Amino acid sequence: MAESMIHGWINKRIMKPEEISVMNRSDQDRLEFLSDEYGVNIVCAEKTELKDAHFVLLAMKPKDVEAALSGIKDKLSGNTVILSVAAGVSIETIQKHVGNFPVARAMPNTSAKIGKSATGVAWSKHVSKEQQHELRNLLSSIGSVTVVEEEQLHAVTGVAGSGPAYIYYFAEAMTEAAIANGLSSADAKKLVRQTFAGAAEMLQQEDFAELRKKVTSPNGTTAAGLRSLEENHFKETVGECVTRASERSKELGKEFK
Ligand SMILES: NC(=O)C1=CN([C@@H]2O[C@H](COP(=O)(O)OP(=O)(O)OC[C@H]3O[C@@H](n4cnc5c(N)ncnc54)[C@H](O)[C@@H]3O)[C@@H](O)[C@H]2O)C=CC1
Ligand SMILES: O=C(O)[C@@H]1CCC=N1
Structure with a gap:
């Protein structure tokens, strides 16, 4: 760091x-x-x-x-x-x-x-x-x-301090899925990198949910993909991830008091 x-x-x-x-x-x-x-x-x-x-x-x-x-x-x-x-x-x-x-x-x-x-x-x-x-x-x-x-720094840690690792993990998973669906490793990495880079830039400009809606055509491919995330409790998983990281920050504070 x-x-x-x-x-x-x-x-x-x-x-x-x-x-x-x-x-x-x-x-x-x-x-x-x-x-x-x-x-x-x-x-x-x-x-x-x-x-x-x-x-x-x-x-x-x-x-x-x-x-x-x-x-x-x-x-x-x-x-x-x-x-x-x-x-x-x-x-x-x-x-x-x-x-x-x-x-x-x-x-x-x-x-x-x-x-x-x-x-x-x-x-x-x-x-x-x-x-x-x-x-x-x-x-x-x-x-x-x-x-x-100061107390809010635990939440900052759970979201932003540790956050890049979650994004990298998501990118790893996307790449593996791309390869499993028939792309070469080089093409998968190139496509995932640029998808994240483009989306990260778009996030600076518009409301997050609005951006998602613009990609999601009724009954289209994105809707199918997002449905799977919902069925697999994606939001709850991310919520638990951020909460656990924040809790770990609190624990570290107590361990090294
Ligand atoms: N890696 C990350 O993404 C982030 C890390 N942090 C915090 O930054 C701190 C360092 O994390 P990393 O850089 O990942 O760890 P690291 O293990 O890469 O670096 C820590 C360095 O501190 C040195 N060190 C240990 N005791 C020392 C002492 N008494 N005097 C001088 N140097 C000493 C170690 O030899 C090591 O080189 C941690 O407390 C972590 O919570 C905060 C935000 C993000
Ligand atoms: O994993 C950690 O404990 C440090 C703090 C935030 C990011 N890395």
Whole structure:
């Protein structure tokens, strides 16, 4: 996730590579890859001063947040905003480890890499208006930004943070079905990619249900396909999928409190 965000920031020229420093607990190869690919600095937690940092991005797994914070808490200055993308981990938990620092929690998705994340963000009352403005700028450079109440971030995670994976899974299923119905693998992929790309662009322009109705001729092929989705409880399945992901976010918050 960190790479997707770095890629987006550099691409949009929001930051210069030399203004970004990356650290990793153990994965030196990953750091070298990031440095080679994007020109960012590699630093190590023990030897680094963070006093001048505007932002510290926490992009490790929720289980690793506590250890990461204990490694940096004595190096932070009051002007640094901690921006966490760790699913579920609350602002309260982060502040329990570092004190009353300005903390923001964002839930982006990996489309940040191409500037198309759908990001939700919430912040603590310690984040000043100016820092809120800076955060919005930073996050809007990697896609859309929706400011929500912290509790709503679980739902944002269920829909948007995890969302790309559901779409990819749907694309995989469509491709397999296309092949089963007689298309070559190459043709199936090409057709599915463009169907998703075209539909994604149309979604920006019109009401979702209206778009669906325009494709669906009475007694035609789409109606037959959609009937199968209905009979197989598609909406309930998607609903359960989003709810379970949101619930998992809540659980992670409790596990790593
Ligand atoms: N992958 C995704 O689509 C999204 C992920 N997230 C959140 O982003 C976070 C990272 O997820 P991924 O990028 O998928 O995981 P990842 O496993 O690819 O990356 C996490 C990195 O953190 C490093 N790390 C662990 N402890 C550390 C420490 N103490 N100091 C510095 N680095 C440390 C690991 O070595 C690893 O390289 C998670 O908390 C996840 O909930 C949020 C939105 C979307
Ligand atoms: O699967 C996860 O836990 C992370 C959070 C949202 C997307 N990936």
